[in-house]
Amino acid sequence: MFYREVGQYKTSYASDLAIFPILQDRIGIIVIVIAAYVLGWTANDFVLNAMMIPFLIFTLAAIGLNILTGYTGLLSLGTGAFMGVGAYACYKLTTYFPGVNIIIWIIASGFFSALVGIIFGLPSLRIKGFYLAVATLAAQFFLEWCFIRIPWLYNYNTSAAIEVPSRTLFGIPVTGANATAETRYLIVLTIVIAMTWTASNIVHGRIGRMWMAVRDMDIAAELMGIRLLPTKLLAFAVSSFYCGVAGAMLVFLWYGGAESTVFSINQSFSILFMVIIGGLGSLLGSYFGAALIFMLPIVLRFVPPHLGIPVHAATVEHITFMVVGALIVFFLIVEPHGLARLWQIAKQKLRVWPYPY
Amino acid sequence: MDILYKVLIDPFAQMVAAPDLLVQTLWEGLVGGMLYALIALGFVLIFKASGVFNFAQGIMVVFAALTLVGLHTAGLPAFAALALTIVVMFALAWSIERIVLRPLINQPDIILFMATFGLTYFLIGFGELIFGGDPKIMITEELYLPKGRINIPAFGGIVSLQKLDIAAAIIASAMVACLSVFFSKTRIGRALRAVADSHKAALSVGISLEQIWVIVWFAAGLVALVTGIMWGARSDVSFALDVIALKALPVLILGGFTSIPGAIVGGLIVGVGEKIAEFYWGPLIGGGTDSWFAFVIALVFLLFWPHGLFGEKIIERI
């Protein structure tokens, strides 16, 4: 009833080009953003620490992978490693320049990931599909090996792990043991919102169209003057940048310390599944996918006991694997555009409600 | 200069100085490579007939081995368990065709590829839920597989071979020979090759895609079972294999996706290559190189020979 676009006329191409041309959508987004900030001050530490912070960080990584796989059509199994590059780069930067604000380094670490992404993206000129997936596996395993075997990367700590130091912003602890969940949540939220906004701008403009053109029909794109290699490498760079920032935030603003295993192939798969279930080529889908994949084990762990069904932690893990696997197959068969498409359909239904068409 | 000596000369000096160690390393590389080759073989069977790149092949190996051990633990005699496992693998092939492949027919390859990721995760969860997540011991003796070692004095030292590995090599060769005969001589084998060339053409001459797919997935399941027994006899049976199974991917890049000899040769090259590299050059950079060696070799191959050693070149048409 309330979701109608009647009476909203677009009088210029600029207004038609807006990302959310419908007024109700714009209001909805503003309400959600405000609610997200309010949550930072009202929710308890458990909700922020165990749910909201990781959810937002994984969303950012999923957006990164979506740029590469969903928009440009290049399948990557190296997301975990690219996230790791960001985390280790951030660690080294803040070790050498402790005076510079940590948030600057978290963002800057994305550039290191982007560089590594470009290097491992070079083979994408000649290969695609699963061939490229194997090439990204090379990145995954080689970088993981570096994280273990190059002690310089983790400052020769005996734990062989990143130990996040205490850093402050305007005197308030941001990272390390003293930083409150509230502070970290607000920083993560701000970075994720800002980067979602820029990602949305990129994919709706010329560069986004070039990526999608390469994805849908690379030969036609080439014959229209789109140079394949720079376009693909740009996708690798931007995608890895997002993953790198997500990796740095994962360690500095969530875990507070991490070994190389955090950036293993399983992390890569987990992010890929978020993208597939959320919807290939949809930024909104990245949010849905991250929520579903990340929340599923939590729900499975806490809901059955409440219903009086006792489950072992191991069983929960096994069932999670099965459910995730089944969901992947289900979505690929029933709705390859994922949860995002289901959302669109729901909105369309709402628009014309109570009529079926 | 010192580093050049260590990289370019010293390893070869070591090889010449201790040829028995070299032969031992080569043998171990071959045995390891055989495992990769067998997993890759399962990939090739499915890819040839259905164009599906089955990421779950490695997990099917574990699943088959787990089922075998699990059924035996539940009280079945070894060979009854083996027979029942074969039935289970058939049921698996049939369900995959019904539930996953048939609804996805005519979808882009990459979608089918990603569907096998889902299959992988489902099988991991399913297998662990039923048989438990803890590592298990393969029932080697019950299946009358030999154990112990043969020590051959040669090359100025002793080369030590496990009897099991020799048996594995013989069984694997026999299996490959059977598959080759099956593909080239039988009616079903010829139908399989027809399907591989063109789905539409195969349909139009009345070959049932569904049947063919069940058959190749079943064949791949049998290969997985044999692989699972071999590999389980050498280490524990657990889903830790999934990372090792990924090395079948670089093997396929080397050998090409459609060639059975390619899978074998590629597997052996990768196996020997990573053992030699780790043994002679690994210590220079801290060891553990076998986690990525195969993938980096594949990457180099992709840049210069994108179609593999035995693969077919495809001319792109518009």
Add this chain to the structure above:
Amino acid sequence: MRAPSQSDIAAGEVLLAVENVSLSFGGVHAIRDVSFDIRKGEIRAIIGPNGAGKTSMLNVINGFYTPQRGKITFRGQTRSKMRPHDAAAGGIARTFQNVALFRGMSALDNIMAGRTLRMKRGLFWQMLRFGPAMKEEVEHRLRAEEIIDFLHIEHIRKVQVGRLPYGLQKRVELARALAMEPDLLLLDEPMAGMNLEEKEDMSRFILDVNQHFGTTIALIEHDMGVVMDLSDRVVVLDYGRKIADGTPEDVKQDQAVIDAYLGVAH
């Protein structure tokens, strides 16, 4: 930005010439020693039986295939091969035999993708989608809308092209090619698989493009009626060789052409 279409070559001059081009795949000769030219402002048809090498010829012209021998002269520049990007940047646009649209994108995005080469704002402004980037986007949207009006596809501009019926897909593909504001437009069987009405519409569009924008057009077509009506000159290929070249009337009466089409034994 290069001045669009009203270019340095006067009407009637040679815009593109292929000389002694040969192309083979493995042992199969797709094109053997073919020469012809395309003049500024004309509609040039390339016809011939199936497998005559027509599509291969277009692929050579816009650089997708590299000929083993021969030269291509475009806008006075001679080279032994084109590169796809150079061809596009030089003003050669193309449609395909089996529609090669970007299926996951809307019709409008497809057409806007055709303007990629003319858009300049880099990643920084794209990220902000503000100021110069937005101004550029609106500017090019205007041009895209002109083409949309011209081809009467306003109603489907926001529809994902994969869901459009075939005839409309062909039209969107033409729109995408026109968005490049090409000097030379290569059309590979623009009317294949269309019904009579759609064919008439498409013929009208091709003529309009030629007259309205002054675009030189080279087209491959099987429907002889269409070819005879539309084209100024016709080149006929058979088994990769050129067997005739001239006005539609000349070609129609050429004995070699009649033989090729009626299947006289070689």
